[in-house]
Amino acid sequence: MKLNGTSRINERGHLEIGGCDTVELARRYGTPLYVMDETLIRENMRTFVRAARETGLRFKVAYASKAFNTMAICRIADEEGLMLDVVSGGELHTALAAGFPPERIYFHGNNKSPAEIEMGLDAGIRLFIADNFTELDLLEAVAAARGMKARILLRVSPGVEAHTHAYIQTGQEDSKFGFDLGSGQVHQAVEKVLKSSAIELEGFHCHIGSQIFGTEAFELAIEKMAALIRDCRRTFGFETRIFNIGGGFGIRYDEEDTPRPVQSLIAGIGQAVKEAFGDMPVPEIWTEPGRAIVGEAGTTLYTVGTVKVVPGIRKYVSVDGGMSDNPRPALYQAKYEGMLANRALEEPEETVSIAGKCCETGDMLIWDIRLPGVRQGDILAISCTGAYNYSMASNYNRLPRPAVVLVRDGEADVVVRRETYDDLIRLDVIPERLRKKDGRETGVEAIGPFRA
Numbered sequence: 001m002k003l004n005g006t007s008r009i010n011e012r013g014h015l016e017i018g019g020c021d022t023v024e025l026a027r028r029y030g031t032p033l034y035v036m037d038e039t040l041i042r043e044n045m046r047t048f049v050r051a052a053r054e055t056g057l058r059f060k061v062a063y064a065s066k067a068f069n070t071m072a073i074c075r076i077a078d079e080e081g082l083m084l085d086v087v088s089g090g091e092l093h094t095a096l097a098a099g100f101p102p103e104r105i106y107f108h109g110n111n112k113s114p115a116e117i118e119m120g121l122d123a124g125i126r127l128f129i130a131d132n133f134t135e136l137d138l139l140e141a142v143a144a145a146r147g148m149k150a151r152i153l154l155r156v157s158p159g160v161e162a163h164t165h166a167y168i169q170t171g172q173e174d175s176k177f178g179f180d181l182g183s184g185q186v187h188q189a190v191e192k193v194l195k196s197s198a199i200e201l202e203g204f205h206c207h208i209g210s211q212i213f214g215t216e217a218f219e220l221a222i223e224k225m226a227a228l229i230r231d232c233r234r235t236f237g238f239e240t241r242i243f244n245i246g247g248g249f250g251i252r253y254d255e256e257d258t259p260r261p262v263q264s265l266i267a268g269i270g271q272a273v274k275e276a277f278g279d280m281p282v283p284e285i286w287t288e289p290g291r292a293i294v295g296e297a298g299t300t301l302y303t304v305g306t307v308k309v310v311p312g313i314r315k316y317v318s319v320d321g322g323m324s325d326n327p328r329p330a331l332y333q334a335k336y337e338g339m340l341a342n343r344a345l346e347e348p349e350e351t352v353s354i355a356g357k358c359c360e361t362g363d364m365l366i367w368d369i370r371l372p373g374v375r376q377g378d379i380l381a382i383s384c385t386g387a388y389n390y391s392m393a394s395n396y397n398r399l400p401r402p403a404v405v406l407v408r409d410g411e412a413d414v415v416v417r418r419e420t421y422d423d424l425i426r427l428d429v430i431p432e433r434l435r436k437k438d439g440r441e442t443g444v445e446a447i448g449p450f451r452a
């Protein structure tokens with residue numbers, strides 16, 4: 001397993017992150033446990049901001065909070081001066097509750113509800129990214145009813161689709177997101193917005209995919225968007241103030257992943273922007289990475305439970321979490337690396353596969369990993385779980401969601417508490433007609449409190 005950020009092996013032969021012994025963290029906070037390396041998160045944010053500044057453009061960085069959204073990460077993004085991309089009322093609520101300045105928040109999504117739009121307007125967020133014609137109508141109606149003006153970017157589907165390393169060009173973009181460029185929808189949308197007194201157009205947005213390693217697909221998208229921006233100047237006399245190039249910068253999950261360093265990606269993007277805009281005024285450029293900021297900063301700790309050997313075929317090692325805390329292997333065949341955190345210096349001696357504890361055959365976290373002879377009670381660490389793990393976690397099989405601890409300089413702080421069994425039933429309601437007639441609503445009081 002590649003050691004990221006402040007991860008290292010300490011004198012006790014244990015994996016240490018942020019100066020904290022992970023075996024100790026597992027003992028203190030229980031497992032599964034998400035461990036987030038604050039130093040690395042801040043370093044990643046600073047790398048983006050620095051690279052953006054070095055392009056010489058007016059270039060702003062937002063954190064795409066969908067990757068990992070908690071109040072603590074909102075505080076960090078605020079302290080580092082980033083903007084924040086939210087895609088739902090829930091993400092917005094989290095950010096506002098954390099005191100993130102609304103004027104640096106913007107609202108994404110392909111189906112914002114009237115209530116979400118009201119929430120954004122009332123909070124005074126920077127702008128909305130409008131995704132389709134229905135949304136334009138809705139933004140206009142909601143803003144007009146409040147006597148307000150909704151500032152927007154139009155999300156454009158530029159017909160460039162990025163597939164990790166490679167990209168394919170699609171003539172007619174088949175996507176639920178954005179106004180289609182090829183068919184002229186964007187021009188219709190611009191025309192419509194420019195006539196509206198309740199919506200103000202500030203510019204355009206495009207996002208071409210996620211876990212992208214190179215600049216080629218970005219360059220193609222930038223060319224197309226610059227042509228659109230030039231065309232809108234000519235046709236409508238519209239001066240684009242903001243061009244948001246989206247996020248999607250890839251990280252290294254295992255040795256097959258070879259992302260270009262952020263520094264060089266952003267430099268390449270800056271160069272592509274300058275070339276594509278030529279003698280046209282260059283608008284403010286925005287980017288909104290999620291994974292590249294938090295992905296490698298997260299490590300999940302599990303306790304090894306049962307071991308099953310299928311003679312001549314495979315050894316299954318089961319851990320106390322699984323697709324409930326990391327659905328990515330089951331959803332995307334995502335690959336991860338891992339190690340025994342409590343026996344980090346021991347040589348690998350067997351090949352095993354790591355199974356989750358959910359009742360689903362597909363709940364496998366890692367196929368074929370080399371580890372020292374694994375024993376019940378070992379602490380297994382899986383790296384690069386900072387993005388889209390906690391944020392996509394579920395209570396499948398009624399597993400309580402793990403705690404999240406933020407580590408830095410030998411200190412560990414719980415930033416999300418572990419769910420308890422009582423949390424799992426907190427929102428359940430037993431209708432009157434299903435209540436037990438002996439007066440006991442549940443059997444829980446009779447047995448005593450459970451610990452998750």
Ligand code: LLP
Nearest residue numbers: 064207210211247248249288289290291388
């Ligand atoms: N901007 C927009 C409009 C997006 O849709 C996304 C991600 C981002 C920014 C941030 O992308 P990032 O820099 O994190 O790649 N659940 C999937 C990833 C879904 C990405 C959704 N959109 C996964 O676990 O791989």
